[in-house]
Structure formats: structure tokens, C-alpha cells
Amino acid sequence: MVSARLGCVDGRAILVADSLDKYVDIEKFSGGKLPSEPMACIELWSEVCSLAASLALAKATDFVPLDSNKLDCPVPRPRQIFAIGINYKAHAAEMNHGLPKEPLVFTKFPSSLNSPFGQINLTGEKCDYEAELVAIIAKPGRNISVADAWSHVAGLCVGQDFSDRELQYANTPPQFSLGKSRAGFTAIGPWITDAATLSTRANLEMTCRVSGEVMQNTQTDDMIFEVPDIVSYLSGICELYAGDVIYTGTPSGVGAGRTPQRFLRSGDIVETTIQDLGTLINICK
CATH class of the missing domain: 3.90.850.10 (Fumarylacetoacetase-like, C-terminal domain)
Structure with a gap:
């Protein structure tokens, strides 16, 4: 089973591939159906998980190499x-x-x-x-x-x-x-x-x-x-x-x-x- 791994780079929500060395931008990969903001993506968690399941069908050009040092806090604005x-x-x-x-x-x-x-x-x-x-x-x-x-x-x-x-x-x-x-x-x-x-x-x-x-x-x-x-x-x-x-x-x-x-x-x-x-x-x- 593919695991959804929601991260954040430059303030934008990403899904990290199972290989842990690359990612897709959620808004771009979903064709605008899902938001770019990580907190909004958490509210739509089931949809994010469904998108993660489709990563196996992604083209090589959909992915961006992951530089771990550029990762932001994945939950940037929690209420509590x-x-x-x-x-x-x-x-x-x-x-x-x-x-x-x-x-x-x-x-x-x-x-x-x-x-x-x-x-x-x-x-x-x-x-x-x-x-x-x-x-x-x-x-x-x-x-x-x-x-x-x-x-x-x-x-x-x-x-x-x-x-x-x-x-x-x-x-x-x-x-x-x-x-x-x-x-x-x-x-x-x-x-x-x-x-x-x-x-x-x-x-x-x-x-x-x-x-x-x-x-x-x-x-x-x-x-x-x-x-x-x-x-x-x-x-x-x-x-x-x-x-x-x-x-x-x-x-x-x-x-x-x-x-x-x-x-x-x-x-x-x-x-x-x-x-x-x-x-x-x-x-x-």
C-alpha cells in the first residue's frame, strides 16, 4: 500500500514518493483540484491519500528532486x-x-x-x-x-x-x-x-x-x-x-x-x- 507523506517546501504542500528522494507539488499534480496550502490539504486528507495512490502513474517530469534541507514544517499554522x-x-x-x-x-x-x-x-x-x-x-x-x-x-x-x-x-x-x-x-x-x-x-x-x-x-x-x-x-x-x-x-x-x-x-x-x-x-x- 502506498503511504501518503505530506510535506511542505517553500510554503507549498507536497507528496513525497516512496523512494523518499523526490516529490510532486500537490496543487500542480492534481491539476488544481487540491490546494497548495498544507493546512488546507490536511482538511482534505482522504483526497490527499487518494492522490498519493496515483503517484505510481506519475511521469518522471512530474517529480522534483527532494532536498531535505528545504523542507518546512508540514503543519505550519495549527490552531492547537x-x-x-x-x-x-x-x-x-x-x-x-x-x-x-x-x-x-x-x-x-x-x-x-x-x-x-x-x-x-x-x-x-x-x-x-x-x-x-x-x-x-x-x-x-x-x-x-x-x-x-x-x-x-x-x-x-x-x-x-x-x-x-x-x-x-x-x-x-x-x-x-x-x-x-x-x-x-x-x-x-x-x-x-x-x-x-x-x-x-x-x-x-x-x-x-x-x-x-x-x-x-x-x-x-x-x-x-x-x-x-x-x-x-x-x-x-x-x-x-x-x-x-x-x-x-x-x-x-x-x-x-x-x-x-x-x-x-x-x-x-x-x-x-x-x-x-x-x-x-x-x-x-
Whole structure:
């Protein structure tokens, strides 16, 4: 089955080929039937997936070589960015927390969005990395059941929830949303992969390397609350809209949880990979 991979180059929506080395411009390839704007394409997710299925019939001249460094954030203007704290059993243990009975929710502000290969401007001595699986909503709704939750998800992508721990813990209670919303601290990409075509979506391998050293490596089946649980919980409180972003939590191995602690330094390269979804590479300055 062909997977739809919705990306963004120069502000225009693209579909990345299975070979991952080329793409088509969605508006041009559809003959104008689909829009050029990525957020509008997420609202028309089923049509985008149908277009992706026709890529096998595309002519060589329809494709453009993919330069990964030109990829923009595939979700440039979400209405809402939700994030879940303490959602991996091993991460709860390293941070000396018990297992939550319900998802612990905070927000990241859209002004913090970054591209898959965007630079990270460190804001202090205690900036941290957090690899995360990210879900993107396609079908809006409230009170979505766990059983129906996947039908509301467009796809999955790789996320980095960069965190300024000094700002986050400067006061009591902590300022999670502000500490995680510095400019560029919300990296997403490299594209949105259609969740319906991912046979591995319930158990994906996730790895984060900092300057070549593996810092986080886990399977997403260590999650306390899985994607359908989170979607159902959030929709019972807030209306979910097409293009909403959900960071589903980070596994163990974050810098703040290590002994000694390991925070990001200028020159560090943060490489975040999730099985079947791709890789983010962010250089710290």
C-alpha cells in the first residue's frame, strides 16, 4: 500500500514518493483540484491519500528532486498544539514520578514551531531534548471514542520537544508551556505519514542521538496512554480541529533525568528518528 507523506517546501504542500528522494507539488499534480496550502490539504486528507495512490502513474517530469534541507514544517499554522507529560513508564521512573491515571496535558505555542532541519538557538545552560511521536488530526470532533480515534488522525510524524529547563522550573508550579515554547523549540517533520498505512503504528522504534551518542531509544509500546486514548481524552474536553498537533510524550533518557545531567551545548547535533516516519536533524547554536 502506498503511504501518503505530506510535506511542505517553500510554503507549498507536497507528496513525497516512496523512494523518499523526490516529490510532486500537490496543487500542480492534481491539476488544481487540491490546494497548495498544507493546512488546507490536511482538511482534505482522504483526497490527499487518494492522490498519493496515483503517484505510481506519475511521469518522471512530474517529480522534483527532494532536498531535505528545504523542507518546512508540514503543519505550519495549527490552531492547537497539545503535549503529554510523563507518558512512558521508564521516563516516569527516571523523573521519580508515579504513573498518571489520566494524561497530563500542557500546550506548546505555535510561535515555537520549527522545520525538520531548523537550527535551535539555545537560551541558557539547561536546554534539553525530548524525542516524541506526534499525531496530526484530520477529522475534527468532540467526545471521540477510543475505538473511533484513529479515524480522526491524518498521520504521524517525528517531533522534538526542546525544553528550557531553567524557565520551566523557575517557579512553583512549573511553567511547562513557556519552558517548551521558546522560538524553534517545536520541531516537527520531516513529513506527515498516513497513519492508516502504518502496520507498525502501535509499536514504533524511536531513537534520539546527540552529537552521535544515543540518548533515547525505545519502542512506543512503553507508552502509558496510546494515541487513541489521548485523542479520546482531549476531545472529551476540547474540540479537536483539522491540523491540530499532539505531542504524545517522550521516553526515558532526557538530559535532565541523567546522572550527571546532560544538557545541550552549542554545536550539538540532535538527530531524532522514528521507524517508518523519518528523521529530524537540528543543530544547536
